[in-house]
Amino acid sequence: MSNLAKVGAALFVAAELAIFVFIGVDSLSLLAGWALAAVIVGLCGWLIRRTTLGVVGAALLIPACLVLVTWLGLFFLPSAVVLLVSAVRSQRRQLSVPTTIPHHAQTSGLSCG
DSSP states (O other), X not given: XXXXXXXXXXXXXXXXXXXXXXXXXXXXXXXXXXXXXXXXXXXXXXXXXXXXXXHHHHHHHHHHHHHGGGGTGGGGHHHHHHHHHHHHHHHHHHHOOOOSOOHHHHTSXXXXX
């Protein structure tokens, strides 16, 4: 698990704890719903990791948190932003071009002189 993923998970847990502390036992069904949503997002992210679709999916979580403000979605906005940053970094790593010359090009026997 990358450091960004750990930060995202920590922010999610902090949001869950904050809601529980502020609202109390009455928030358990809401927290269970958000936990289920986090598991679904995590599984989807794991299945489509390192693809453009993963970045798009992570980006869609930000407006989803804003739309779900009635159900305390803003508490989960920092975690969604970290997930997006993590997806973009993963995509960039996948798209990076190797800077070394392939072995077959080095040993082709061609000479310049």
